[in-house]
Amino acid sequence: MALFHMRVKAISRGQGKNIIKSASYRSGERLYDEQNKTLTKQYSRQERVVHSEIVLPENAPAEFSDRATLWNTVEKTEKRKDSQLAREVEFALPKELPEGKQADFCRDFIKRNFTEKGMIADFAVHNNEGNPHCHVLLTTREVTKDGFGKKNREWNDRVYYETVRKDYEETQNKFLDQVGSQERVSRLSYADRGLNQKPTIHEGWRKDNKEKRKKINEEIRAENREIKAIEQELRAQKQAELVENKAKKQAQLVETQQNVKTQQFVDSKKTEKRESPQPATSRNEIQSGSLSHGEIAHQTPQNAPDSILNTQEGKRTVKALQDEMKRIEKLEKDIKADTEKIKKLEKRETFLNAEIDKFNNQTGVSGWLNRKVYNVEPAQAELEEIKQDKEKTEKRIKSNKEAIEQTKKNMKITISHIESLKKGKTWETPHTDHTTTRTREKARTQTKTKPKTRFKGR
Numbered sequence: 001m002a003l004f005h006m007r008v009k010a011i012s013r014g015q016g017k018n019i020i021k022s023a024s025y026r027s028g029e030r031l032y033d034e035q036n037k038t039l040t041k042q043y044s045r046q047e048r049v050v051h052s053e054i055v056l057p058e059n060a061p062a063e064f065s066d067r068a069t070l071w072n073t074v075e076k077t078e079k080r081k082d083s084q085l086a087r088e089v090e091f092a093l094p095k096e097l098p099e100g101k102q103a104d105f106c107r108d109f110i111k112r113n114f115t116e117k118g119m120i121a122d123f124a125v126h127n128n129e130g131n132p133h134c135h136v137l138l139t140t141r142e143v144t145k146d147g148f149g150k151k152n153r154e155w156n157d158r159v160y161y162e163t164v165r166k167d168y169e170e171t172q173n174k175f176l177d178q179v180g181s182q183e184r185v186s187r188l189s190y191a192d193r194g195l196n197q198k199p200t201i202h203e204g205w206r207k208d209n210k211e212k213r214k215k216i217n218e219e220i221r222a223e224n225r226e227i228k229a230i231e232q233e234l235r236a237q238k239q240a241e242l243v244e245n246k247a248k249k250q251a252q253l254v255e256t257q258q259n260v261k262t263q264q265f266v267d268s269k270k271t272e273k274r275e276s277p278q279p280a281t282s283r284n285e286i287q288s289g290s291l292s293h294g295e296i297a298h299q300t301p302q303n304a305p306d307s308i309l310n311t312q313e314g315k316r317t318v319k320a321l322q323d324e325m326k327r328i329e330k331l332e333k334d335i336k337a338d339t340e341k342i343k344k345l346e347k348r349e350t351f352l353n354a355e356i357d358k359f360n361n362q363t364g365v366s367g368w369l370n371r372k373v374y375n376v377e378p379a380q381a382e383l384e385e386i387k388q389d390k391e392k393t394e395k396r397i398k399s400n401k402e403a404i405e406q407t408k409k410n411m412k413i414t415i416s417h418i419e420s421l422k423k424g425k426t427w428e429t430p431h432t433d434h435t436t437t438r439t440r441e442k443a444r445t446q447t448k449t450k451p452k453t454r455f456k457g458r
Helices: 018-028 067-077 099-113 158-178 207-275 283-288 291-301 301-310 313-360 364-374 376-422 430-447
Strands: 008-010 049-055 086-094 120-129 129-136 140-146 147-151
Touching: 008 018, 008 158, 008 207, 018 049, 018 067, 018 129, 049 099, 049 291, 067 086, 067 120, 067 147, 099 129, 099 313, 313 376, 364 376
Parallel strands: none
Antiparallel strands: 008 086, 049 120, 086 129, 120 129, 140 147
């Protein structure tokens, strides 16, 4: 499968490195070290070198096309005991790229990003056991026709190498698109892309380390598959809930439309009755029994409140009840989402605790290697964030439940209001009623004068 791998490092004399040996290892060519008066090893037995080449910028001397001359000159130019001799850029090549075209692929990328900037590039393509990759050794000084000049510090800039990584990502994806491959590579990490996956580690070529690291990668891939399956299940549940909620809303809409039509029909019939001429009635006619029971019911005020819900106050009350029902539905949905979130956080918390315990309890070489590769501090920081997130979510759930109970109490009051309107009673809140009563009693007390009493002596 295609993958993005690019590493940039310095080859420094302060690290005990020798640029002649480094160039010999990467090119597979035996080189003569003029300073040490020795010939390098035959490194081609360790690495299968498919192609090696030196790419010069326009103003570089022609003799630098010889590998031994180039790097011996670099060794002579650098005087300090901790001098940076060269930079190496190592990047993976897509397996879909044939060996015959790997050199052209690398050459175009190197010219565009390095030699056009003024660097001399010595690159070699290796392919061991289906692992094609390229090593590029880059000079650190400005080069002229007379040789090397001052060091260019801009070539050490991280921002510059980020543009190189971006260009290689686009170059490799463009090639994969040309050969009809559906795979794509990215220079960004899983975290930067928002993916809940664990990265694998580099297995390397040494057999002893490779087997251990391969086993670790198998465990990581199994965990990633499990995480992916959980996420797919959650997405499926969310999709099912969306479909169910949509069906409920459609059913509620249809029911509301039917209720509106029914109410409009009833209102039209009542309007016709009110507009039809009615004979004048009097108290004597009702008491004498000259009107029938139906006519009396039509004339009495008990029937007038039947359409009270169509008044401004009635509509406002019904709308308040509908808003309260919607609020309860929204709060219940939020509680359900928060409950699912807590389950997911608890599962992640259990996984992280198990990982930390596993690495802390491991002993021997395997435990040492794992503790070298992994750092448990990010996992511990994530555990603390999960704990805080759980506390906030639980508080939100508790607050929403209290809001539901309060809304249900409000609904009972609103329903009582509606029943009162249907019975033809005016609605006043208890607070308003008591206030009005107290005001009237106070007014009566102030205006009422006490009768004068006379003392009648004997």
